Amino acid sequence: MQDLSRADLAEQVIPSLQEVQERLGYIPREAITWLADRLHLSEQEIYGVASFYNNFRFTPPGKHHLRICLGTACHVQGGDRLLAATSEKLGIKPGETTADKRYSLERVACVGCCALAPAVVLDDEVFGRTTQRSLKRLLDTIDRTDRKAKKSGEGSQ
Numbered sequence: 001m002q003d004l005s006r007a008d009l010a011e012q013v014i015p016s017l018q019e020v021q022e023r024l025g026y027i028p029r030e031a032i033t034w035l036a037d038r039l040h041l042s043e044q045e046i047y048g049v050a051s052f053y054n055n056f057r058f059t060p061p062g063k064h065h066l067r068i069c070l071g072t073a074c075h076v077q078g079g080d081r082l083l084a085a086t087s088e089k090l091g092i093k094p095g096e097t098t099a100d101k102r103y104s105l106e107r108v109a110c111v112g113c114c115a116l117a118p119a120v121v122l123d124d125e126v127f128g129r130t131t132q133r134s135l136k137r138l139l140d141t142i143d144r145t146d147r148k149a150k151k152s153g154e155g156s157q
């Protein structure tokens with residue numbers, strides 16, 4: 001084990017964590033063990049860095065990945081209330097995935113469209129000036145679309 005400051009540790013660990021998350025969509029337990037071994041650090045040190053930053057997730061993402069921006073502009077425009085309401089509607093906290101694996105929820109910092117605050121990113125599509133009502137409509141539309149797709153998939157078998 002090395003004796004590193006928090007900043008040095010983060011600098012050494014974050015690129016690897018980012019790479020794992022980019023490839024797998026999350027940081028599995030095995031990856032922490034593997035990284036600890038590879039970087040000659042303890043698993044606690046790796047996990048400590050990963051859990052300190054909000055952008056790492058420890059569960060596989062759902063079919064639909066919902067990210068709610070809590071950067072300054074979005075926070076001021078009610079992003080926190082939007083996150084709380086969505087969290088309650090889906091029954092999960094940020095960083096978690098619903099039991100049916102359909103939705104994962106994440107809080108993110110600025111997604112680059114502050115003029116459209118509060119912003120939400122759903123499956124890589126950005127939605128601006130989002131309200132609880134518009135987000136509910138969006139999720140309802142996705143649910144309907146998924147049900148239709150499932151039905152037509154069942155019908156073609």
Ligand code: FES
Pocket residue numbers: 069070071072073074075109110111112113114115117118119
């Ligand atoms: S703060 Fe949310 S898009 Fe910039």
